[in-house]
Amino acid sequence: MNMILHKPHVLMISEITADGKLTLKRGASSKILMKHMSQEATILLHETRAAYDAIMVGSSTIKIDNSFLTVRMVPGISPLRVIPSSMADIPLNANVLDVSVVPTVVAVSAAAPVDRVASLRKKGVFVVVAGEEMVDLPVLMDILYRKFSVRKLIVEGGPTLNWHMLYHHLVDEIRLIHLPFIVGGTDTPSLVGGMHVDSEEQMIRLELSEMRMVGTNLVTEYRVL
Ligand SMILES: NC(=O)c1ccc[n+]([C@@H]2O[C@H](COP(=O)([O-])OP(=O)(O)OC[C@H]3O[C@@H](n4cnc5c(N)ncnc54)[C@H](OP(=O)(O)O)[C@@H]3O)[C@@H](O)[C@H]2O)c1
Numbered sequence: 197m198n199m200i201l202h203k204p205h206v207l208m209i210s211e212i213t214a215d216g217k218l219t220l221k222r223g224a225s226s227k228i229l230m231k232h233m234s235q236e237a238t239i240l241l242h243e244t245r246a247a248y249d250a251i252m253v254g255s256s257t258i259k260i261d262n263s264f265l266t267v268r269m270v271p272g273i274s275p276l277r278v279i280p281s282s283m284a285d286i287p288l289n290a291n292v293l294d295v296s297v298v299p300t301v302v303a304v305s306a307a308a309p310v311d312r313v314a315s316l317r318k319k320g321v322f323v324v325v326a327g328e329e330m331v332d333l334p335v336l337m338d339i340l341y342r343k344f345s346v347r348k349l350i351v352e353g354g355p356t357l358n359w360h361m362l363y364h365h366l367v368d369e370i371r372l373i374h375l376p377f378i379v380g381g382t383d384t385p386s387l388v389g390g391m392h393v394d395s396e397e398q399m400i401r402l403e404l405s406e407m408r409m410v411g412t413n414l415v416t417e418y419r420v421l
Pocket of ligand 1: 209210211217219222223224225226227229253254255256257258260261280281282283285330331332333352353354355361385389
């Protein structure tokens with residue numbers, strides 16, 4: 197039984213094309229699309245990071261984008277970086293594992309090989325165990341809240357992690373930075389991956405709370421009901 201003792205406030209944020217895609221094609225870095233975001237929207241992204249305690253992305257995004265997840269365009273403190281990786285198989289030269297400027301938490305399952313966990317710890321990464329075979333996200337939320345004092349968490353994708361966070365009812369708000377492009381592709385990652393819903397009762401309902409232009413990008417914000 198999953199008992200959520202505590203959970204930070206969670207904002208899901210994403211850059212998204214007019215056809216709902218997060219990147220150019222499967223396996224491509226979202227940094228290619230992000231280059232086309234207006235400077236004002238890029239600043240908004242970095243301001244948002246600076247206003248939050250922690251930022252989380254999935255392990256595949258780390259492998260594909262090699263993200264830094266730091267605050268760069270504005271003054272401010274970079275949030276704690278959190279990467280769920282059930283088997284602890286993040287490349288040891290990944291930018292996010294350089295903890296000289298910002299600390300990083302890698303969440304693993306109990307099934308993660310001990311030598312990989314040891315290598316991560318040797319790099320100064322905080323390794324936390326949540327779940328048996330796969331990272332248990334509600335448990336991870338509780339660990340982040342209690343052990344790392346995380347009260348506000350940003351989730352910056354990708355679609356697999358986004359789906360699991362929504363499936364577990366862990367997301368409070370969604371902010372989308374719309375890019376005026378269409379990229380197509382049936383298997384191109386979109387905002388949310390995972391399983392389809394079987395009926396309209398299972399649709400995740402949102403309430404639009406704000407929409408505004410930031411530079412040349414429309415930004416929409418939703419509350420998850
Ligand atoms: N436009 C944007 O804003 C944006 C943002 C981020 C990413 N992206 C793009 O999204 C693509 C990658 O997305 P993706 O869907 O392939 O991967 P992802 O969501 O970044 O990562 C998913 C991986 O995280 C690990 N994980 C561990 N525990 C998990 C859990 N409980 N729930 C979910 N995942 C868990 C799993 O790998 P293990 O089994 O190894 O643990 C899983 O395969 C890239 O192309 C990237 O460029 C776009």
